[in-house]
Structure formats: structure tokens, C-alpha cells
Amino acid sequence: MLEPLLTAIDTLATVSGLVSLVAGVIIGLLFGAAPGLGGTTALAILLPLSIGMPSADAILLMGGVLGATSFGGSVTAILINTPGTSSNAATCFDGHPLAQQGKAGMAIGAAAAASSLGGIIGVIALISILPLARAIILAFGPPEFFLLAVLGLVAAAVAAQAGIIKGLIAAAFGVLISFVGYDDISGRTRFTGGIDHLWDGIQLVPALIGLFAVAEMMRLSRVGGAIAHRIVELRYATTIDGIVSVVKHWPTLLKGSLIGTFIGIIPGVGGTVASFVSYSVVSQTSRDPASFGRGRIEGVIGPEAANNAKDGGSLVPTLAFGIPGSAETALFLGALILHGLQPGPMLLLEHQGVIIALIMALTLSCIFASLIGVAAAPLLVRLTQIDSSILIPMVLSLSFVGVYSLQHSIEDVLVAAIFGVLGYFMLLVDFPRVSVVIGLVLGSLMERSFHQSLMMSRSGGLIFLERTPSLILLVVIALVLIVPLAVRSVWRPRQS
Amino acid sequence: MSEEAIQQGRAELIGGFICLGIALAIFGFANTYTGTAGLFPRLVSAFAVALCLLDIAVSFLAYRRAGRDEHGLVAAFTNARPHLQAVSWLALFVAAIWVLGFHIGIVLSAALFVTVKGRSSIVIGSLFAVCLWIVLYLVFEIALGVRMYPGLVIGPLL
Numbered sequence: 001m002l003e004p005l006l007t008a009i010d011t012l013a014t015v016s017g018l019v020s021l022v023a024g025v026i027i028g029l030l031f032g033a034a035p036g037l038g039g040t041t042a043l044a045i046l047l048p049l050s051i052g053m054p055s056a057d058a059i060l061l062m063g064g065v066l067g068a069t070s071f072g073g074s075v076t077a078i079l080i081n082t083p084g085t086s087s088n089a090a091t092c093f094d095g096h097p098l099a100q101q102g103k104a105g106m107a108i109g110a111a112a113a114a115s116s117l118g119g120i121i122g123v124i125a126l127i128s129i130l131p132l133a134r135a136i137i138l139a140f141g142p143p144e145f146f147l148l149a150v151l152g153l154v155a156a157a158v159a160a161q162a163g164i165i166k167g168l169i170a171a172a173f174g175v176l177i178s179f180v181g182y183d184d185i186s187g188r189t190r191f192t193g194g195i196d197h198l199w200d201g202i203q204l205v206p207a208l209i210g211l212f213a214v215a216e217m218m219r220l221s222r223v224g225g226a227i228a229h230r231i232v233e234l235r236y237a238t239t240i241d242g243i244v245s246v247v248k249h250w251p252t253l254l255k256g257s258l259i260g261t262f263i264g265i266i267p268g269v270g271g272t273v274a275s276f277v278s279y280s281v282v283s284q285t286s287r288d289p290a291s292f293g294r295g296r297i298e299g300v301i302g303p304e305a306a307n308n309a310k311d312g313g314s315l316v317p318t319l320a321f322g323i324p325g326s327a328e329t330a331l332f333l334g335a336l337i338l339h340g341l342q343p344g345p346m347l348l349l350e351h352q353g354v355i356i357a358l359i360m361a362l363t364l365s366c367i368f369a370s371l372i373g374v375a376a377a378p379l380l381v382r383l384t385q386i387d388s389s390i391l392i393p394m395v396l397s398l399s400f401v402g403v404y405s406l407q408h409s410i411e412d413v414l415v416a417a418i419f420g421v422l423g424y425f426m427l428l429v430d431f432p433r434v435s436v437v438i439g440l441v442l443g444s445l446m447e448r449s450f451h452q453s454l455m456m457s458r459s460g461g462l463i464f465l466e467r468t469p470s471l472i473l474l475v476v477i478a479l480v481l482i483v484p485l486a487v488r489s490v491w492r493p494r495q496s
Numbered sequence: 497m498s499e500e501a502i503q504q505g506r507a508e509l510i511g512g513f514i515c516l517g518i519a520l521a522i523f524g525f526a527n528t529y530t531g532t533a534g535l536f537p538r539l540v541s542a543f544a545v546a547l548c549l550l551d552i553a554v555s556f557l558a559y560r561r562a563g564r565d566e567h568g569l570v571a572a573f574t575n576a577r578p579h580l581q582a583v584s585w586l587a588l589f590v591a592a593i594w595v596l597g598f599h600i601g602i603v604l605s606a607a608l609f610v611t612v613k614g615r616s617s618i619v620i621g622s623l624f625a626v627c628l629w630i631v632l633y634l635v636f637e638i639a640l641g642v643r644m645y646p647g648l649v650i651g652p653l654l
Contacts, residue, residue, distance in 0.1 A: 052640045165551045169515055172544035176522050179537050186533035191525060218582040221613065389614025393606035394628060396589055401598055401632055405642040410594060413645075417590045421583055428579065429511025447536045 007353030011056040012360055020057040021361055024064020025368045029376065031065070032072025034386070038085040039069030041395065043331035044213040047205050047338065048402035055339035059354065060361045062335045066328055067365030070307040071115040071373045078107045078300070079377070087307050090275040094292060094299025101295050108377055109242025110297050111304045112370035114253055117246065118305030119366030121257035122264065122312025123359055129265075130355070133320035142452035143464050145321075147473040149442040149449070152323035153435070154477055155266050158484050160432035170431045174439020175446060177202055185451050197411040204334045206403045206412045207440060210419025211426075211433045212327065213399045218424040220388045239374060245297045252282050252298045256305030263306070264313025264326070278306030308366055315362075319343055319355060323442060330437040338406075505559040512555050516548035585609065597647025603629045 011017055024046075031042035042065050050058035073088035078095035091111065098107040140148070153175070157167025180191045181201030192198040246253055256278040263274040282302035283292035292299050310326075317323040322343040324330035336343050341351060403416045426433050457463035464470050519541055526537035588608070592601035603625045611621035636642040645651075 049635070049640070163554075165547055165554060169544060169547045169551060172540055172547060173515070173518075175540050176519075176537065176544065179540075183533055186529075186531060188529065188533045190529060190533060190537065191522070214586065218586055221582045221585055222578045224613070387614060389610050389616070390624065392585075392613075393589075393602075393609050393625070396586075397602045397606065397628055397632055400589070400593060401602075401636050401642075401644065404598070404645055405636060405640065408643070408645075410645050413590060413593060417586055420586060424579075424582065425511070425514075429508050431511065431515075450536055451532060 007357070009360075011353070011357040012060070012364075016054070016057050017060050020053070020061040021064045021364060022368060022372075024061040024066075025068040025365050025372055027061075028065035028068025028365070029072035029369060029373050032069035032085060032088075033076050034391075038073070038216075039065060040212040040327045040331060041216055042069060043328060043335070044205075044209045045395065045398050045402055047208070047331060047335055048406045050335060051338060051406060055341070056354075056357065058335060058339055059341075059358055062332055063358055063361035064365045064368070066311055066332060067119055067308070067362050068369035068373070069328070070304075070311075071112065071366075071369045074111040074115065074300075074304055074307075075108060075373060075377045078111060079104055087272045087275050088303075089272065090279040090303035091300055091307075093279065094294070094296045097293070097295035098297070098300065103238055103241075103295070105238035106242040106245070106297070107300050108374060109239035110245050110300045111242070112239075112374050113243040113246035114256065114301040114304040115308045116366045116370040117253055118257045118260060119308035119311060120363055121254070121305070122261045122309030123363045123366075124312075125258075125261040125309070126312040126315055127359060129316050130320065133316060137320065139469055141467070141469075142449040142456065143467060143470045144473060146446055146449040146453055147464065147470055147477065148321055149323065149446040151473060151477050151480065152317065152321070152438055152442055155480050156432070156435045156438045158480055160435060162430040162432055164481070164484070166431050167435050170426070170433070170435035171439040174436035174441075175443040176439075177207070177436070178440050178443025179447070185448065197409065202415065202440070203406070203412060204337065204440065205406055206416040207419045208331055208334055208437060209399050209403055210416040210421075211423035211437065212331075213395055214416055214420025215423025215427060215433070217392045217395050217399075218420060219427055221392050224388055242297070246301055249298050249301055252301045253305050255282060255285070256302040257309040260306030260309030261313040264310030265316050274306040274310040275303035278302040311362060312359075315358075319347060319358075322347075322445065324434075324438055327434045327437065330434065330441060333441060505555065509552065509555045509559055512548060512552040516545065516552060519544040519548050585613070593645070593647070595648050597650050598632070598644040599629065599646070600650070601647060602632065 012021070027042055027046065028039060032039060043062060046061060046065065050061055053061070069085060070087060073085040074091045074095065077088040077091040078099050081092050081096040095107045095111065098104065153171040154168070157171050158164050160167030160170070178201070180198055182189050182199050189199055259278045259281060260274045263277060279292075279299060279302055282298050283289050283296075286292065286296075286298065311328075314324075314326045314329045315332075318329040318333055322333065324333050333343050336347070341347055341354060347355070399416065400413050403412045404410060406412060422436075423433050425431075426436070453463050454460065457466075459466065464474065523538065523541035523545055526534050526541050528534070529537065589601075589605045592605040595601070596604065606628050607618075607621040607625035609621075610616050610624050611618055614621070616624075632644075637644060
């Protein structure tokens with residue numbers, strides 16, 4: 001344990017390492033504060049840019065972005081009632097009323113402290129769970145990895161706001177896209193349509209940039225105009241009160257952080273669900289639930305803590321099994337692959353130094369984000385006044401040049417554009433893009449472990465029912481599918 | 497139910513049919529591969545076809561329940577103009593880059609976008625485009641050493 005720790009400290013305690021981390025934090029804050037951009041776009045644009053960097057610095061840069069975007073979004077949620085990302089929407093409920101009462105500084109201070117502490121609690125949970133995940137991995141064989149991939153896809157589909165069927169369709173299409181190119185098992189090329197460029201398959205980075213950055217810009221071009229025009233005055237004097245209030249309301253902080261971590265572990269669920277569930281639990285367990293929505297500081301602390309704690313949780317399936325927990329971690333997974341680190345069992349067993357460096361980077365980025373974010377809050381709010389006609393060519397140009405720089409291939413630009421149209425179409429018809437990404441990432445693992453399972457089996461497909469870990473996973477998959485349906489069928493009649 | 501919800505229902509129904517078409521096409525392709533090469537793609541695409549049929553059925557029931565099916569599915573295309581515009585701008589961007597390269601393609605398409613879509617003056621649009629090009633040139637060509645794509649027209653001349 002000591003050697004990986006020293007390696008991690010060695011990685012972080014360099015000038016380039018710290019510069020990368022701070023740069024990641026600043027970029028994360030800027031993109032988090034600008035509604036319509038968010039962490040996914042920031043990571044998508046940075047992916048190709050990071051290719052020329054040393055692996056450790058690139059991972060610190062990405063870690064900085066990952067830890068900072070959620071706080072950037074909360075500043076605009078509090079000051080102008082416009083959440084930077086959808087996961088900051090719950091912060092608007094009480095954050096903006098506080099700002100209207102002249103307590104914007106207090107709300108931002110509370111959000112900063114809750115984000116930092118929530119992020120740190122999430123990281124502590126990650127450190128506690130990873131050794132357990134390591135033990136589980138050693139007991140797994142091909143049938144379990146196949147079922148684990150199925151579980152990842154099903155969990156993401158169930159969590160999709162558009163519904164389970166749409167989530168499963170999107171995941172199935174993601175898996176089908178992963179079949180394009182040369183097949184290692186049969187030694188044949190599939191679904192290439194005679195295009196040589198597709199022999200290597202659909203590359204993850206152009207697909208991710210298309211689905212997220214390009215599709216978001218297409219959506220923004222349809223909406224048009226500046227995002228916000230009205231700005232609330234910010235007084236820093238009350239910021240300290242906000243930080244003190246987090247300490248005073250520590251049970252709320254703990255509740256939010258644990259909810260965020262738990263929801264983060266479930267693949268595909270993401271920060272929006274985490275922050276809304278946290279807000280709901282915090283308000284419902286309060287002595288005065290009716291006062292929420294009128295400027296209660298706990299209404300800021302709960303969602304913000306959950307929002308940052310989910311990053312630590314979502315890294316558990318990403319690092320341990322190679323199953324991305326959210327769109328951001330899917331991009332983060334792309335960055336790891338781009339730098340020669342294959343997430344999954346071997347990463348956890350062989351590159352502990354990298355994982356500890358990443359954990360430390362996440363912790364530091366939460367703290368830096370809060371410090372820099374509080375100081376730069378007025379500037380972050382100005383970002384929402386940029387006109388979309390300026391923003392769109394900037395992001396599109398950066399995305400396309402970045403995609404090209406990966407392999408010096410103009411065909412990759414075309415792939416990103418095609419995935420951009422696909423992502424835009426999915427936004428229109430309400431299909432979850434995260435499920436496609438998870439399917440694309442897990443497709444090859446699924447097919448490989450499926451064939452390996454059949455090869456090692458004497459009873460064909462029954463191998464998935466013969467082993468205890470497989471049976472447990474099958475039960476979990478069934479529960480993941482059935483429980484939400486049962487809850488909804490009980491909940492809806494009650495609501496009506 | 498609001499007009500917006502009905503339009504969304506219509507879009508989802510059309511989306512379901514498009515997905516079904518794609519899934520059927522993939523299933524057809526998958527059947528041309530024999531042995532292990534085709535087994536898993538066949539399984540996944542068959543699963544996707546079944547799910548698309550289920551999704552169409554669910555969307556259709558929801559759409560009928562809205563009680564406004566006199567608009568017809570074809571009406572969805574009358575509202576497609578802003579979406580076609582978004583796709584057209586992207587196509588213009590990519591085509592300009594493909595034919596003229598990053599250097600000229602980005603400057604031209606960015607200037608055009610800011611002038612036409614942003615309704616700014618040609619001077620502001622051009623200034624913005626040139627500034628954008630300078631930033632990209634400094635970041636990619638100078639700092640990262642990436643030689644940007646010269647384009648179909650200029651490439652052969654270099």
C-alpha cells in the first residue's frame with residue numbers, strides 16, 4: 001500500500017501535476033457554470049487535447065474537471081436561478097430564494113463547503129469500497145463479467161428518465177455500434193460497409209464528442225440567444241455564515257453525501273437523480289418540510305453534497321469493472337483508455353498508484369473548486385450572458401480540431417458529426433445518450449465474455465445458471481428490473 | 497394535454513419507427529455473417545427489434561390517449577424546420593472543413609454563423625472568426641504540434 005501511495009504523491013507533487021489539476025478545476029468551473037455546456041462537453045473537448053500530455057497530468061486535468069463542474073453549476077443556480085447542469089436544478093429551489101433575500105453569499109458559501117465535504121465523503125466511500133471490489137473481481141470468470149455488463153446496461157436503462165424500454169433500446173444500439181470493425185474472435189470484419197476507416201471500429205472519443213458536445217451545440221443553435229440576462233448582486237460578507245451553517249447542519253451534509261455516493265455507484269443514474277433524491281429526503285425528514293422552497297439553507301447543503309459525493313461513487317464501477325457510472329465517467333474512461341490504462345479488473349490490481357493519484361486529485365479538486373469558485377462567482381455568472389451564436393462555432397471548432405488531432409484522420413471528424421446528429425435525434429425523441437455510450441463501451445467485453453462462457457461450458461447457455469456468483473448477479477439484474485416497476489405501480493395509484 | 501406534449505408524443509412515435517427500421521436492417525446484415533461472427537449481433541439486434549416494437553406500441557397508446565391524432569404523423573414534419581436548420585449548419589461546418597481545410601473552413605463557417613444566425617455585422621463576424629482561428633492555431637499547431645487538415649482543395653497544392 002505504501003509504494004502506490006508514494007507513487008501517487010510523487011505524481012501529484014510536481015509543478016505540471018498541480019498546474020494540470022488547477023487548470024482542470026478552472027475549466028470545470030467555467031463549463032459547469034455555462035448552462036448547455038457542462039462537464040461532459042468539457043471532458044469531451046479536453047480528451048483529444050490531453051493526448052500530447054503525460055498520462056499522469058492528463059488524468060489530473062480530467063480529475064480536476066470531474067470534481068469542479070458541479071460547483072460551477074450551483075453558482076448560476078443560486079444567483080440567476082439557471083442551473084449550469086441539470087444536476088444543479090435542485091439547488092435552485094432554496095438557493096435562489098436565499099439570493100433574493102440578499103443571502104447569495106451565504107448560499108454560495110454553503111454550496112462551496114457542502115460540495116467540498118460531500119466530495120471528500122464520496123472519495124472516502126470510494127477508498128472503502130474499492131478493496132471489496134478487488135476481492136469480488138478475483139472471484140469472477142467470463143460468465144460473471146458478461147452478466148456484470150448486462151447489469152450495467154440494465155441499471156443505466158432503468159435509471160433513464162425516458163423509461164426502461166427506451167433505455168434498453170439505446171443500450172442495445174450502443175452494443176450494436178461496438179460490433180463495427182474487425183472481430184478478434186472470428187477474424188472477420190463486420191458492419192464496415194466496405195469503408196476501410198471502419199476496420200478499427202467506431203473510436204470512442206469521436207463518438208463521445210459527437211453525442212455530447214456536437215449534439216448539445218445543435219440543440220443550442222435551435223434554442224438560440226443568451227442563456228440569462230438578469231444578475232443578482234453578490235455580497236461576500238455572508239459567505240462565512242454559509243460555511244458555518246454546513247458544520248451546524250452536519251446531519252444534512254452526511255445524509256446528502258451518503259445518498260450521492262450510493263446513487264453514484266449505480267451505473268447511468270447520475271447527479272440529477274442524486275441531488276433530487278437528496279433534496280426530497282432532506283426536506284421530508286425536516287421538522288418543517290413546508291418551509292423548503294422559500295430559502296432554507298439545508299435545501300442547498302443536501303443536493304450539493306449529494307452532487308459531489310456521486311463522483312466518488314460513480315468511479316467505483318468505472319475503475320473496478322470498466323462500467324461507466326455516468327456520462328462524465330464514460331468520458332473519463334475514454335481518457336484512461338487513450339492513455340493506455342484499461343479500466344477494469346487489471347487496472348485495480350496493477351495500477352494502484354494511478355488510482356490513488358486519481359482519488360487524491362478528486363479530493364483536491366473539490367477543495368480547489370470551492371475556493372476558486374467562491375472567488376470567481378461574479379465572473380462565472382457573466383458566462384451565462386454569452387450569446388449562443390458565439391459559443392457554438394467555438395465549441396464545434398474545438399471539438400472537430402480535437403477529434404482530428406487524435407489520429408490525423410478527417411474521417412473521425414465525419415464520425416463525430418454523424419454521432420452529433422444521432423445525439424441530437426436522441427435528444428428530440430427522448431432516448432438516453434448515456435445508455436448508448438455504456439453499450440458502446442461494454443459491447444466488446446460482453447461479446448468476448450459471452451463466447452468465452454460458451455466455450456468453457458459443457459451445457460451451453462446453462463453456464464449462467466450453474467455458478468453461484470452468476471446466480472447472484474442474475475437475481476440482482478431481475479431485482480433492478482422489477483423493483484422500480486413495482487414501486488411505480490404502487491406509487492402511481494397513491495399519487496392519483 | 498398540451499400541444500407541446502402531443503408534438504413530443506408524435507416525435508417519439510416517429511423515432512420508434514426509425515429505430516425499428518435501423519434494428520431490422522442490422523438484423524438483416526447480422527444474418528449474412530456465419531458462425532461466431534454473427535451469433536451475438538443476431539441476438540442483440542433481435543432483442544432491439546422486439547424492444548422497438550414494444551416502444552412503438554407504448555408510444556402509440558400514449559399518443560392515442562392524448563386524443564389529438566387528427567394532426568397525423570405527417571404533421572410532425574411541418575415542425576421540422578428548426579431541426580433541419582440545426583443539421584444544415586453542422587453539415588455546412590463539416591463540408592467547409594472537408595473541402596477547404598481547418599484554416600479556411602473554420603474561419604468561413606464561423607464568420608457565416610455569427611453573421612447569419614447571430615445577426616451580427618460582417619465585421620464582427622469576421623473578427624470573431626479570425627480570433628477563433630488564431631486561438632486554435634496557437635493551441636493545436638504551435639503548442640501541441642498538430643498539423644491541421646489542409647482540405648481537399650488546398651491539400652494537393654501543398
